[in-house]
Amino acid sequence: MSAPASLSFPLVCAADLEAARVAAVRLLAPFAHGPRMLARVKTIVSELGRNVVQHGGGGTLTLALTPHAQGVALRIEALDCGPGITDVALALSPGFSTTRGLGLGLSGSRHLADRFEITAPRGGGTLVTAWVWL
Ligand SMILES: Nc1ncnc2c1ncn2[C@@H]1O[C@H](COP(=O)(O)OP(=O)(O)OP(=O)(O)O)[C@@H](O)[C@H]1O
Ligand SMILES: [Mg+2]
Helix, strand or coil: CCCCCEEEEEECCHHHHHHHHHHHHHHHCCCCCCHHHHHHHHHHHHHHHHHHHHHCCCEEEEEEEEEECCEEEEEEEEEECCCCCCCHHHHCCCCCCCCCCCCCHHHHHHHHCCEEEEECCCCCCEEEEEEEEC
């Protein structure tokens, strides 16, 4: 693996998601992958990014290639300084939404990722991190 690549995208509105999706697809390019891998990554980037905009009042999406036991992982971090998630288990229940959404973005992303974490950064907000083994 060459030098670790890390790219950050400010997310203010839904239109900002496209640049992050394009960058994620570019990062995958050197690795052998099929359409399912592409769909998984694009969906996770879109759903976590959409939550940053819709629920977190905007924030940052960061993509990084990181080493892991079986090779290389794409790490997707969605960070915001919004109100935070009080009940993480509830937020991860399929169908739960505080904004009349489908309530499938978080649970679906967790399902698609190889590793998934939701943490509350010091000072408030939400950090959701998903890893996909490449
Ligand atoms: N970054 C965030 N900050 C605060 N709350 C969040 C954040 N992300 C998710 N949530 C909470 O978790 C709930 C579930 O999120 P999820 O993405 O699954 O559904 P949704 O965004 O409401 O609908 P959709 O299915 O359209 O994504 C949200 O309704 C919201 O209450
Ligand atoms: Mg959502």
